[in-house]
Amino acid sequence: DTAVSQTPKYLVTQMGNDKSIKCEQNLGHDTMYWYKQDSKKFLKIMFSYNNKELIINETVPNRFSPKSPDKAHLNLHINSLELGDSAVYFCASSQRFGSSSGDLEQFFGPGTRLTVL
Amino acid sequence: ELKVEQNPLFLSMQEGKNYTIYCNYSTTSDRLYWYRQDPGKSLESLFVLLSNGAVKQEGRLMASLDTKARLSTLHITAAVHDLSATYFCAVDINAGGTSYGKLTFGQGTILTVHP
Numbered sequence: 001d002t003a004v005s006q007t008p009k010y011l012v013t014q015m016g017n018d019k020s021i022k023c024e025q026n027l028g029h030d031t032m033y034w035y036k037q038d039s040k041k042f043l044k045i046m047f048s049y050n051n052k053e054l055i056i057n058e059t060v061p062n063r064f065s066p067k068s069p070d071k072a073h074l075n076l077h078i079n080s081l082e083l084g085d086s087a088v089y090f091c092a093s094s095q096r097f098g099s100s101s102g103d104l105e106q107f108f109g110p111g112t113r114l115t116v117l
Numbered sequence: 118e119l120k121v122e123q124n125p126l127f128l129s130m131q132e133g134k135n136y137t138i139y140c141n142y143s144t145t146s147d148r149l150y151w152y153r154q155d156p157g158k159s160l161e162s163l164f165v166l167l168s169n170g171a172v173k174q175e176g177r178l179m180a181s182l183d184t185k186a187r188l189s190t191l192h193i194t195a196a197v198h199d200l201s202a203t204y205f206c207a208v209d210i211n212a213g214g215t216s217y218g219k220l221t222f223g224q225g226t227i228l229t230v231h232p
Contacts, residue, residue, distance in 0.1 A: 041154075043207075048217070056218075090159065106220065
């Protein structure tokens with residue numbers, strides 16, 4: 001049973017193309033996230049959705065557009081891909097959004113390695 | 118802006134030895150997480166620390182949190198080769214006690230355990 005799954009696992013594409021990465025979680029969580037891990041392994045949050053509502057929108061080029069059709073899915077669409085977009089993209093999910101107590105432990109998907117040529 | 122710094126960034130240990138990884142952060146927070154990442158793999162949650170003085174242990178790893186010093190430690194006891202991985206700490210900014218899950222990660226510590 002995969003808790004957080006992403007497709008595809010690898011994505012190789014040319015500059016200027018448009019691509020999407022899909023994420024699904026079966027944990028019953030209501031919050032989902034996208035992170036980018038660069039070549040130096042640095043992880044940075046990009047977006048967060050809670051019950052299909054955008055909550056966190058970091059300084060990310062507007063070529064990146066997240067879409068959440070329902071609370072179990074969060075997709076990432078990238079327009080006009082650039083060389084610098086090459087990275088590993090992780091989806092994550094958690095519960096208890098906005099909680100003042102308890103943890104917001106985030107569970108990560110397997111990652112999508114995007115290579116832009 | 119919250120800054121999270123780990124040290125050391127690279128750690129080469131002999132099996133059987135003890136060592137500590139440090140995680141300092143710049144803004145008040147009482148929620149800190151430790152993750153492990155194997156090469157080419159996802160992040161695995163190790164510990165969740167939610168209050169000052171929290172200490173958690175799992176096998177050869179023990180994590181602690183000192184919110185006044187804005188410091189967390191990950192202590193490795195009698196290292197074994199299987200512990201070789203990259204370890205990340207992550208801090209959750211919480212405003213007025215409410216958390217929005219915005220984790221800020223440290224740079225990661227690459228741990229290599231030699232026979």
